[in-house]
Amino acid sequence: MVLQGVHAHYGRSHVLHGIDLALRRGSLLALLGRNGAGKSTTLLSIAGLLKPTGGRVLLDGQPVESQVPEAIARRGIRLVPQGRRVFPSLSVQENLSVAAQARESGRKSWNIERVFELFPQLKPRHRQRAGTLSGGEQQMLAIGRALMGNPEVLLLDEPSEGLAPLIVAEVAEGIARLKAEGLSILLVEQNFKLAMTLADDVVILNTGAVALRGTAAEVQAAPELATAHLSVI
Numbered sequence: 100m101v102l103q104g105v106h107a108h109y110g111r112s113h114v115l116h117g118i119d120l121a122l123r124r125g126s127l128l129a130l131l132g133r134n135g136a137g138k139s140t141t142l143l144s145i146a147g148l149l150k151p152t153g154g155r156v157l158l159d160g161q162p163v164e165s166q167v168p169e170a171i172a173r174r175g176i177r178l179v180p181q182g183r184r185v186f187p188s189l190s191v192q193e194n195l196s197v198a199a200q201a202r203e204s205g206r207k208s209w210n211i212e213r214v215f216e217l218f219p220q221l222k223p224r225h226r227q228r229a230g231t232l233s234g235g236e237q238q239m240l241a242i243g244r245a246l247m248g249n250p251e252v253l254l255l256d257e258p259s260e261g262l263a264p265l266i267v268a269e270v271a272e273g274i275a276r277l278k279a280e281g282l283s284i285l286l287v288e289q290n291f292k293l294a295m296t297l298a299d300d301v302v303i304l305n306t307g308a309v310a311l312r313g314t315a316a317e318v319q320a321a322p323e324l325a326t327a328h329l330s331v332i
């Protein structure tokens with residue numbers, strides 16, 4: 100997936116100023132930056148929930164930026180939004196089954212059992228209402244819902260937010276497995292260390308523009324160049 104010069108506005112407020120990035124197939128790109136840098140807006144623009152006001156979003160070389168969100172999802176781009184947003188009054192199983200969508204992807208298709216293999220602690224809770232799950236379980240369920248659409252590209256918006264370190268490690272383990280299976284993942288994170296354990300490539304935004312880009316190895320070699328643009332060290 101490639102973004103070429105993507106601009107976005109909220110009303111008159113111009114928040115993305117020509118974002119270029121390339122997510123290589125089967126890799127994980129960490130999109131970092133301070134609060135308000137434009138990370139969530141970038142994900143919303145890719146998913147079609149906020150229409151870009153300029154530029155292109157290409158999936159396998161085909162532009163998708165003018166399509167409606169449902170069509171973009173069917174093309175294989177799925178967003179796990181910030182704050183999870185599972186259906187609180189539906190059970191775990193119902194949350195997953197309503198999200199199921201067959202899609203020709205050339206890889207093993209997702210079903211509820213496979214989601215439970217990825218995140219085993221969801222299985223004993225399959226009848227429990229999603230609103231009563233812990234934050235970590237809700238995050239796992241939100242990722243599972245996206246997987247039920249058999250995506251090629253997963254957009255993850257701060258999956259570690261508000262979770263205890265042990266739970267963060269479990270979610271991260273699941274994300275690493277998805278990458279190993281060949282999914283392409285765009286990960287927005289405030290947790291720099293976590294992002295660096297998962298990333299192949301890094302893009303850092305500052306006030307709606309790319310401030311730094313490189314491979315994870317390049318950023319690891321000179322982390323101060325990255326952390327200068329972040330709130331946390």
Ligand SMILES: Nc1ncnc2c1ncn2[C@@H]1O[C@H](COP(=O)(O)OP(=O)(O)OP(=O)(O)O)[C@@H](O)[C@H]1O
Nearest residue numbers: 109112114132133134135136137138139140141289
């Ligand atoms: N619905 C909205 N209406 C108007 N302005 C918005 C809206 N959502 C975000 N913004 C503004 O757009 C800019 C980018 O916000 P965005 O949420 O993309 O940042 P972010 O990097 O994801 O930060 P955070 O970590 O706080 O979510 C900020 O200046 C923010 O105040």
